[in-house]
Amino acid sequence: TPPFILSPSLLSSDFARLADELAALEAAGLSWVHLDVMDGQFVPNITFGPPLIAAMRKTSRLYFDTHLMIERPERYLAEFRAAGSDLICVHAEATVHLERAVAEIARLGAAPAVALNPATPLSAVEWLLPQLDMVLIMTVNPGFGGQSFIPFCLDKIRALSALRRERGLSFRIQVDGGVTPDNTAALLAAGADVLVSGSAFFGHPPYKERLDVFHAAAVS
Ligand code: DX5
Ligand code: ZN
Structure with a gap:
Protein backbone atom coordinates (compact mmCIF):
# COMPACT_ATOMS: atom_id res chain seq x y z
CA THR A 1 0.00 0.00 0.00
CA PRO A 2 1.29 3.50 -0.80
CA PRO A 3 2.03 5.93 2.04
CA PHE A 4 -0.87 8.13 3.08
CA ILE A 5 -1.63 11.15 5.24
CA LEU A 6 -4.18 10.98 8.05
CA SER A 7 -5.86 14.35 8.54
CA PRO A 8 -7.89 14.21 11.79
CA SER A 9 -11.11 16.24 11.62
CA LEU A 10 -11.06 18.61 14.57
CA LEU A 11 -14.88 18.62 14.46
CA SER A 12 -14.82 15.52 16.66
CA SER A 13 -12.29 16.91 19.14
CA ASP A 14 -13.00 18.60 22.47
CA PHE A 15 -13.71 22.22 21.48
CA ALA A 16 -13.17 23.37 25.07
CA ARG A 17 -9.54 22.18 24.91
CA LEU A 18 -8.44 22.99 21.35
CA ALA A 19 -4.86 23.98 22.17
CA ASP A 20 -4.36 20.72 24.07
CA GLU A 21 -5.91 18.72 21.23
CA LEU A 22 -3.61 20.31 18.65
CA ALA A 23 -0.58 19.68 20.86
CA ALA A 24 -1.66 16.06 21.35
CA LEU A 25 -1.92 15.57 17.58
CA GLU A 26 1.59 16.89 17.04
CA ALA A 27 2.94 14.78 19.90
CA ALA A 28 1.31 11.70 18.32
CA GLY A 29 3.24 12.32 15.10
CA LEU A 30 0.48 13.77 12.95
CA SER A 31 1.34 16.56 10.53
CA TRP A 32 -2.09 17.62 9.20
CA VAL A 33 -5.31 18.70 10.87
CA HIS A 34 -8.63 19.00 9.02
CA LEU A 35 -10.65 22.11 9.86
CA ASP A 36 -14.36 21.90 9.00
CA VAL A 37 -15.84 25.35 8.44
CA MET A 38 -19.66 25.35 8.19
CA ASP A 39 -21.95 28.34 7.65
CA GLY A 40 -25.47 27.03 8.34
CA GLN A 41 -26.35 27.69 4.67
CA PHE A 42 -24.33 25.37 2.47
CA VAL A 43 -24.70 22.75 5.20
CA PRO A 44 -27.21 22.60 8.06
CA ASN A 45 -24.63 23.18 10.79
CA ILE A 46 -22.39 26.00 12.04
CA THR A 47 -18.85 25.51 13.34
CA PHE A 48 -16.14 28.17 13.34
CA GLY A 49 -14.36 30.69 11.13
CA PRO A 50 -11.18 32.72 10.66
CA PRO A 51 -10.86 34.11 14.24
CA LEU A 52 -10.71 30.64 15.76
CA ILE A 53 -8.27 29.44 13.08
CA ALA A 54 -6.04 32.47 13.76
CA ALA A 55 -6.06 31.64 17.48
CA MET A 56 -5.12 28.02 16.79
CA ARG A 57 -2.40 29.12 14.38
CA LYS A 58 -0.56 30.76 17.28
CA THR A 59 -0.31 27.47 19.16
CA SER A 60 0.25 24.95 16.38
CA ARG A 61 2.60 24.17 13.51
CA LEU A 62 0.32 21.53 12.00
CA TYR A 63 -0.65 21.83 8.32
CA PHE A 64 -4.08 23.50 8.40
CA ASP A 65 -6.21 21.58 5.90
CA THR A 66 -9.24 23.88 5.69
CA HIS A 67 -12.50 22.47 4.33
CA LEU A 68 -14.88 25.33 3.58
CA MET A 69 -18.51 24.22 3.61
CA ILE A 70 -19.78 27.75 3.01
CA GLU A 71 -21.79 29.47 0.27
CA ARG A 72 -19.77 31.69 -2.06
CA PRO A 73 -16.43 30.98 -0.37
CA GLU A 74 -14.74 33.61 -2.59
CA ARG A 75 -15.97 36.22 -0.08
CA TYR A 76 -13.67 34.86 2.65
CA LEU A 77 -10.59 33.35 1.01
CA ALA A 78 -8.23 36.18 1.98
CA GLU A 79 -9.46 36.02 5.58
CA PHE A 80 -8.86 32.28 5.86
CA ARG A 81 -5.40 32.66 4.36
CA ALA A 82 -4.55 35.51 6.75
CA ALA A 83 -5.80 33.37 9.64
CA GLY A 84 -3.20 30.74 8.75
CA SER A 85 -4.85 28.16 6.49
CA ASP A 86 -2.20 26.26 4.51
CA LEU A 87 -4.65 24.49 2.21
CA ILE A 88 -8.05 25.90 1.31
CA CYS A 89 -10.69 23.60 -0.13
CA VAL A 90 -13.87 25.03 -1.66
CA HIS A 91 -16.95 23.09 -2.74
CA ALA A 92 -17.72 22.97 -6.46
CA GLU A 93 -21.42 23.32 -5.54
CA ALA A 94 -20.88 26.49 -3.50
CA THR A 95 -19.76 28.92 -6.20
CA VAL A 96 -20.59 29.60 -9.83
CA HIS A 97 -17.04 30.90 -10.40
CA LEU A 98 -15.00 27.93 -9.27
CA GLU A 99 -12.01 28.70 -11.47
CA ARG A 100 -11.77 32.20 -10.04
CA ALA A 101 -11.89 30.89 -6.48
CA VAL A 102 -9.16 28.33 -7.18
CA ALA A 103 -6.92 30.92 -8.85
CA GLU A 104 -7.46 33.26 -5.89
CA ILE A 105 -6.42 30.60 -3.37
CA ALA A 106 -3.20 30.04 -5.31
CA ARG A 107 -2.59 33.77 -5.59
CA LEU A 108 -2.90 34.04 -1.80
CA GLY A 109 -0.15 31.44 -1.44
CA ALA A 110 -2.28 28.57 -0.13
CA ALA A 111 -2.71 25.14 -1.70
CA PRO A 112 -5.94 25.09 -3.75
CA ALA A 113 -8.38 22.20 -3.44
CA VAL A 114 -11.94 21.47 -4.58
CA ALA A 115 -14.48 19.26 -2.79
CA LEU A 116 -17.31 17.33 -4.44
CA ASN A 117 -20.47 16.19 -2.66
CA PRO A 118 -21.38 12.52 -3.17
CA ALA A 119 -23.89 13.29 -5.97
CA THR A 120 -21.64 15.74 -7.84
CA PRO A 121 -19.94 14.21 -10.89
CA LEU A 122 -16.17 14.38 -11.42
CA SER A 123 -16.82 16.45 -14.54
CA ALA A 124 -17.50 19.44 -12.25
CA VAL A 125 -13.77 19.66 -11.56
CA GLU A 126 -12.28 18.01 -14.65
CA TRP A 127 -11.04 21.18 -16.39
CA LEU A 128 -9.43 22.50 -13.22
CA LEU A 129 -7.38 19.45 -12.31
CA PRO A 130 -4.02 20.91 -13.48
CA GLN A 131 -4.55 23.88 -11.10
CA LEU A 132 -5.31 21.79 -8.02
CA ASP A 133 -3.16 20.44 -5.21
CA MET A 134 -5.98 18.22 -4.03
CA VAL A 135 -9.48 16.99 -4.83
CA LEU A 136 -11.71 16.09 -1.89
CA ILE A 137 -14.20 13.31 -2.55
CA MET A 138 -16.95 13.57 0.08
CA THR A 139 -18.10 10.12 1.14
CA VAL A 140 -20.98 11.44 3.27
CA ASN A 141 -23.24 14.45 2.71
CA PRO A 142 -21.34 17.21 4.52
CA GLY A 143 -22.62 18.79 7.71
CA PHE A 144 -21.96 16.39 10.55
CA GLY A 145 -19.38 13.99 11.90
CA GLY A 146 -20.19 10.38 12.64
CA GLN A 147 -22.19 9.52 9.49
CA SER A 148 -21.81 6.30 7.49
CA PHE A 149 -19.62 5.99 4.42
CA ILE A 150 -21.62 5.98 1.14
CA PRO A 151 -20.38 2.89 -0.75
CA PHE A 152 -20.71 4.12 -4.38
CA CYS A 153 -18.12 6.81 -3.62
CA LEU A 154 -15.41 4.16 -3.80
CA ASP A 155 -15.98 3.92 -7.57
CA LYS A 156 -15.72 7.69 -7.81
CA SER A 161 -7.41 8.08 -9.70
CA ALA A 162 -7.61 6.71 -13.27
CA LEU A 163 -8.11 10.23 -14.64
CA ARG A 164 -5.05 11.42 -12.71
CA ARG A 165 -2.96 8.63 -14.17
CA GLU A 166 -4.20 9.22 -17.75
CA ARG A 167 -3.49 12.93 -17.53
CA GLY A 168 -0.11 12.51 -15.83
CA LEU A 169 -1.16 14.79 -12.95
CA SER A 170 -0.12 14.68 -9.30
CA PHE A 171 -2.92 16.29 -7.26
CA ARG A 172 -3.74 14.47 -4.02
CA ILE A 173 -7.03 12.65 -3.55
CA GLN A 174 -8.61 13.23 -0.15
CA VAL A 175 -11.53 11.25 1.26
CA ASP A 176 -13.80 12.66 3.97
CA GLY A 177 -16.75 11.08 5.76
CA GLY A 178 -17.18 7.75 7.50
CA VAL A 179 -13.50 6.81 7.20
CA THR A 180 -12.49 4.07 9.66
CA PRO A 181 -9.68 1.53 9.99
CA ASP A 182 -12.11 -0.97 8.40
CA ASN A 183 -12.35 0.85 5.07
CA THR A 184 -8.83 2.32 5.05
CA ALA A 185 -7.25 -0.41 2.91
CA ALA A 186 -10.03 -0.20 0.29
CA LEU A 187 -9.78 3.59 0.11
CA LEU A 188 -6.02 3.51 -0.38
CA ALA A 189 -6.31 0.77 -3.00
CA ALA A 190 -8.85 2.93 -4.84
CA GLY A 191 -6.32 5.76 -5.04
CA ALA A 192 -6.82 7.95 -1.94
CA ASP A 193 -3.75 9.74 -0.52
CA VAL A 194 -5.25 11.73 2.35
CA LEU A 195 -7.80 10.23 4.72
CA VAL A 196 -9.87 12.51 6.93
CA SER A 197 -11.14 10.92 10.11
CA GLY A 198 -13.23 12.58 12.80
CA SER A 199 -15.24 10.29 15.07
CA ALA A 200 -13.22 7.15 14.28
CA PHE A 201 -10.06 8.98 15.32
CA PHE A 202 -10.90 11.31 18.22
CA GLY A 203 -13.28 8.78 19.74
CA HIS A 204 -10.40 6.38 20.36
CA PRO A 205 -7.53 7.93 22.32
CA PRO A 206 -4.62 7.82 22.85
CA TYR A 207 -3.94 9.36 19.44
CA LYS A 208 -0.53 7.77 18.80
CA GLU A 209 -2.05 4.30 19.26
CA ARG A 210 -5.01 5.21 17.08
CA LEU A 211 -2.71 6.44 14.31
CA ASP A 212 -0.90 3.09 14.56
CA VAL A 213 -4.24 1.29 14.11
CA PHE A 214 -4.88 3.21 10.86
CA HIS A 215 -1.35 2.47 9.65
CA ALA A 216 -1.74 -1.22 10.46
CA ALA A 217 -5.10 -1.27 8.65
CA ALA A 218 -3.44 0.21 5.57
CA VAL A 219 -1.04 -2.68 5.12
CA SER A 220 -3.46 -5.49 5.96
C1 DX5 B 1 -18.45 16.30 7.38
C2 DX5 B 1 -17.05 16.85 7.58
C3 DX5 B 1 -16.10 15.80 7.96
C4 DX5 B 1 -16.44 15.13 9.28
C5 DX5 B 1 -15.92 13.74 9.23
O1 DX5 B 1 -19.28 17.32 6.98
O2 DX5 B 1 -16.59 17.44 6.37
O3 DX5 B 1 -14.77 16.27 7.95
O4 DX5 B 1 -15.90 15.79 10.39
O5 DX5 B 1 -16.33 13.06 10.38
P1 DX5 B 1 -16.37 11.47 10.42
O6 DX5 B 1 -14.97 10.98 10.18
O7 DX5 B 1 -16.86 11.20 11.80
O8 DX5 B 1 -17.31 11.02 9.34
ZN1 ZN C 1 -14.40 17.85 6.22
Missing part, protein backbone atom coordinates in the same frame (compact mmCIF):
# COMPACT_ATOMS: atom_id res chain seq x y z
CA ILE A 157 -12.31 7.62 -6.11
CA ARG A 158 -11.19 4.91 -8.55
CA ALA A 159 -12.39 6.95 -11.52
CA LEU A 160 -10.58 10.07 -10.30
Whole structure:
Protein backbone atom coordinates (compact mmCIF):
# COMPACT_ATOMS: atom_id res chain seq x y z
CA THR A 1 0.00 0.00 0.00
CA PRO A 2 1.29 3.50 -0.80
CA PRO A 3 2.03 5.93 2.04
CA PHE A 4 -0.87 8.13 3.08
CA ILE A 5 -1.63 11.15 5.24
CA LEU A 6 -4.18 10.98 8.05
CA SER A 7 -5.86 14.35 8.54
CA PRO A 8 -7.89 14.21 11.79
CA SER A 9 -11.11 16.24 11.62
CA LEU A 10 -11.06 18.61 14.57
CA LEU A 11 -14.88 18.62 14.46
CA SER A 12 -14.82 15.52 16.66
CA SER A 13 -12.29 16.91 19.14
CA ASP A 14 -13.00 18.60 22.47
CA PHE A 15 -13.71 22.22 21.48
CA ALA A 16 -13.17 23.37 25.07
CA ARG A 17 -9.54 22.18 24.91
CA LEU A 18 -8.44 22.99 21.35
CA ALA A 19 -4.86 23.98 22.17
CA ASP A 20 -4.36 20.72 24.07
CA GLU A 21 -5.91 18.72 21.23
CA LEU A 22 -3.61 20.31 18.65
CA ALA A 23 -0.58 19.68 20.86
CA ALA A 24 -1.66 16.06 21.35
CA LEU A 25 -1.92 15.57 17.58
CA GLU A 26 1.59 16.89 17.04
CA ALA A 27 2.94 14.78 19.90
CA ALA A 28 1.31 11.70 18.32
CA GLY A 29 3.24 12.32 15.10
CA LEU A 30 0.48 13.77 12.95
CA SER A 31 1.34 16.56 10.53
CA TRP A 32 -2.09 17.62 9.20
CA VAL A 33 -5.31 18.70 10.87
CA HIS A 34 -8.63 19.00 9.02
CA LEU A 35 -10.65 22.11 9.86
CA ASP A 36 -14.36 21.90 9.00
CA VAL A 37 -15.84 25.35 8.44
CA MET A 38 -19.66 25.35 8.19
CA ASP A 39 -21.95 28.34 7.65
CA GLY A 40 -25.47 27.03 8.34
CA GLN A 41 -26.35 27.69 4.67
CA PHE A 42 -24.33 25.37 2.47
CA VAL A 43 -24.70 22.75 5.20
CA PRO A 44 -27.21 22.60 8.06
CA ASN A 45 -24.63 23.18 10.79
CA ILE A 46 -22.39 26.00 12.04
CA THR A 47 -18.85 25.51 13.34
CA PHE A 48 -16.14 28.17 13.34
CA GLY A 49 -14.36 30.69 11.13
CA PRO A 50 -11.18 32.72 10.66
CA PRO A 51 -10.86 34.11 14.24
CA LEU A 52 -10.71 30.64 15.76
CA ILE A 53 -8.27 29.44 13.08
CA ALA A 54 -6.04 32.47 13.76
CA ALA A 55 -6.06 31.64 17.48
CA MET A 56 -5.12 28.02 16.79
CA ARG A 57 -2.40 29.12 14.38
CA LYS A 58 -0.56 30.76 17.28
CA THR A 59 -0.31 27.47 19.16
CA SER A 60 0.25 24.95 16.38
CA ARG A 61 2.60 24.17 13.51
CA LEU A 62 0.32 21.53 12.00
CA TYR A 63 -0.65 21.83 8.32
CA PHE A 64 -4.08 23.50 8.40
CA ASP A 65 -6.21 21.58 5.90
CA THR A 66 -9.24 23.88 5.69
CA HIS A 67 -12.50 22.47 4.33
CA LEU A 68 -14.88 25.33 3.58
CA MET A 69 -18.51 24.22 3.61
CA ILE A 70 -19.78 27.75 3.01
CA GLU A 71 -21.79 29.47 0.27
CA ARG A 72 -19.77 31.69 -2.06
CA PRO A 73 -16.43 30.98 -0.37
CA GLU A 74 -14.74 33.61 -2.59
CA ARG A 75 -15.97 36.22 -0.08
CA TYR A 76 -13.67 34.86 2.65
CA LEU A 77 -10.59 33.35 1.01
CA ALA A 78 -8.23 36.18 1.98
CA GLU A 79 -9.46 36.02 5.58
CA PHE A 80 -8.86 32.28 5.86
CA ARG A 81 -5.40 32.66 4.36
CA ALA A 82 -4.55 35.51 6.75
CA ALA A 83 -5.80 33.37 9.64
CA GLY A 84 -3.20 30.74 8.75
CA SER A 85 -4.85 28.16 6.49
CA ASP A 86 -2.20 26.26 4.51
CA LEU A 87 -4.65 24.49 2.21
CA ILE A 88 -8.05 25.90 1.31
CA CYS A 89 -10.69 23.60 -0.13
CA VAL A 90 -13.87 25.03 -1.66
CA HIS A 91 -16.95 23.09 -2.74
CA ALA A 92 -17.72 22.97 -6.46
CA GLU A 93 -21.42 23.32 -5.54
CA ALA A 94 -20.88 26.49 -3.50
CA THR A 95 -19.76 28.92 -6.20
CA VAL A 96 -20.59 29.60 -9.83
CA HIS A 97 -17.04 30.90 -10.40
CA LEU A 98 -15.00 27.93 -9.27
CA GLU A 99 -12.01 28.70 -11.47
CA ARG A 100 -11.77 32.20 -10.04
CA ALA A 101 -11.89 30.89 -6.48
CA VAL A 102 -9.16 28.33 -7.18
CA ALA A 103 -6.92 30.92 -8.85
CA GLU A 104 -7.46 33.26 -5.89
CA ILE A 105 -6.42 30.60 -3.37
CA ALA A 106 -3.20 30.04 -5.31
CA ARG A 107 -2.59 33.77 -5.59
CA LEU A 108 -2.90 34.04 -1.80
CA GLY A 109 -0.15 31.44 -1.44
CA ALA A 110 -2.28 28.57 -0.13
CA ALA A 111 -2.71 25.14 -1.70
CA PRO A 112 -5.94 25.09 -3.75
CA ALA A 113 -8.38 22.20 -3.44
CA VAL A 114 -11.94 21.47 -4.58
CA ALA A 115 -14.48 19.26 -2.79
CA LEU A 116 -17.31 17.33 -4.44
CA ASN A 117 -20.47 16.19 -2.66
CA PRO A 118 -21.38 12.52 -3.17
CA ALA A 119 -23.89 13.29 -5.97
CA THR A 120 -21.64 15.74 -7.84
CA PRO A 121 -19.94 14.21 -10.89
CA LEU A 122 -16.17 14.38 -11.42
CA SER A 123 -16.82 16.45 -14.54
CA ALA A 124 -17.50 19.44 -12.25
CA VAL A 125 -13.77 19.66 -11.56
CA GLU A 126 -12.28 18.01 -14.65
CA TRP A 127 -11.04 21.18 -16.39
CA LEU A 128 -9.43 22.50 -13.22
CA LEU A 129 -7.38 19.45 -12.31
CA PRO A 130 -4.02 20.91 -13.48
CA GLN A 131 -4.55 23.88 -11.10
CA LEU A 132 -5.31 21.79 -8.02
CA ASP A 133 -3.16 20.44 -5.21
CA MET A 134 -5.98 18.22 -4.03
CA VAL A 135 -9.48 16.99 -4.83
CA LEU A 136 -11.71 16.09 -1.89
CA ILE A 137 -14.20 13.31 -2.55
CA MET A 138 -16.95 13.57 0.08
CA THR A 139 -18.10 10.12 1.14
CA VAL A 140 -20.98 11.44 3.27
CA ASN A 141 -23.24 14.45 2.71
CA PRO A 142 -21.34 17.21 4.52
CA GLY A 143 -22.62 18.79 7.71
CA PHE A 144 -21.96 16.39 10.55
CA GLY A 145 -19.38 13.99 11.90
CA GLY A 146 -20.19 10.38 12.64
CA GLN A 147 -22.19 9.52 9.49
CA SER A 148 -21.81 6.30 7.49
CA PHE A 149 -19.62 5.99 4.42
CA ILE A 150 -21.62 5.98 1.14
CA PRO A 151 -20.38 2.89 -0.75
CA PHE A 152 -20.71 4.12 -4.38
CA CYS A 153 -18.12 6.81 -3.62
CA LEU A 154 -15.41 4.16 -3.80
CA ASP A 155 -15.98 3.92 -7.57
CA LYS A 156 -15.72 7.69 -7.81
CA ILE A 157 -12.31 7.62 -6.11
CA ARG A 158 -11.19 4.91 -8.55
CA ALA A 159 -12.39 6.95 -11.52
CA LEU A 160 -10.58 10.07 -10.30
CA SER A 161 -7.41 8.08 -9.70
CA ALA A 162 -7.61 6.71 -13.27
CA LEU A 163 -8.11 10.23 -14.64
CA ARG A 164 -5.05 11.42 -12.71
CA ARG A 165 -2.96 8.63 -14.17
CA GLU A 166 -4.20 9.22 -17.75
CA ARG A 167 -3.49 12.93 -17.53
CA GLY A 168 -0.11 12.51 -15.83
CA LEU A 169 -1.16 14.79 -12.95
CA SER A 170 -0.12 14.68 -9.30
CA PHE A 171 -2.92 16.29 -7.26
CA ARG A 172 -3.74 14.47 -4.02
CA ILE A 173 -7.03 12.65 -3.55
CA GLN A 174 -8.61 13.23 -0.15
CA VAL A 175 -11.53 11.25 1.26
CA ASP A 176 -13.80 12.66 3.97
CA GLY A 177 -16.75 11.08 5.76
CA GLY A 178 -17.18 7.75 7.50
CA VAL A 179 -13.50 6.81 7.20
CA THR A 180 -12.49 4.07 9.66
CA PRO A 181 -9.68 1.53 9.99
CA ASP A 182 -12.11 -0.97 8.40
CA ASN A 183 -12.35 0.85 5.07
CA THR A 184 -8.83 2.32 5.05
CA ALA A 185 -7.25 -0.41 2.91
CA ALA A 186 -10.03 -0.20 0.29
CA LEU A 187 -9.78 3.59 0.11
CA LEU A 188 -6.02 3.51 -0.38
CA ALA A 189 -6.31 0.77 -3.00
CA ALA A 190 -8.85 2.93 -4.84
CA GLY A 191 -6.32 5.76 -5.04
CA ALA A 192 -6.82 7.95 -1.94
CA ASP A 193 -3.75 9.74 -0.52
CA VAL A 194 -5.25 11.73 2.35
CA LEU A 195 -7.80 10.23 4.72
CA VAL A 196 -9.87 12.51 6.93
CA SER A 197 -11.14 10.92 10.11
CA GLY A 198 -13.23 12.58 12.80
CA SER A 199 -15.24 10.29 15.07
CA ALA A 200 -13.22 7.15 14.28
CA PHE A 201 -10.06 8.98 15.32
CA PHE A 202 -10.90 11.31 18.22
CA GLY A 203 -13.28 8.78 19.74
CA HIS A 204 -10.40 6.38 20.36
CA PRO A 205 -7.53 7.93 22.32
CA PRO A 206 -4.62 7.82 22.85
CA TYR A 207 -3.94 9.36 19.44
CA LYS A 208 -0.53 7.77 18.80
CA GLU A 209 -2.05 4.30 19.26
CA ARG A 210 -5.01 5.21 17.08
CA LEU A 211 -2.71 6.44 14.31
CA ASP A 212 -0.90 3.09 14.56
CA VAL A 213 -4.24 1.29 14.11
CA PHE A 214 -4.88 3.21 10.86
CA HIS A 215 -1.35 2.47 9.65
CA ALA A 216 -1.74 -1.22 10.46
CA ALA A 217 -5.10 -1.27 8.65
CA ALA A 218 -3.44 0.21 5.57
CA VAL A 219 -1.04 -2.68 5.12
CA SER A 220 -3.46 -5.49 5.96
C1 DX5 B 1 -18.45 16.30 7.38
C2 DX5 B 1 -17.05 16.85 7.58
C3 DX5 B 1 -16.10 15.80 7.96
C4 DX5 B 1 -16.44 15.13 9.28
C5 DX5 B 1 -15.92 13.74 9.23
O1 DX5 B 1 -19.28 17.32 6.98
O2 DX5 B 1 -16.59 17.44 6.37
O3 DX5 B 1 -14.77 16.27 7.95
O4 DX5 B 1 -15.90 15.79 10.39
O5 DX5 B 1 -16.33 13.06 10.38
P1 DX5 B 1 -16.37 11.47 10.42
O6 DX5 B 1 -14.97 10.98 10.18
O7 DX5 B 1 -16.86 11.20 11.80
O8 DX5 B 1 -17.31 11.02 9.34
ZN1 ZN C 1 -14.40 17.85 6.22
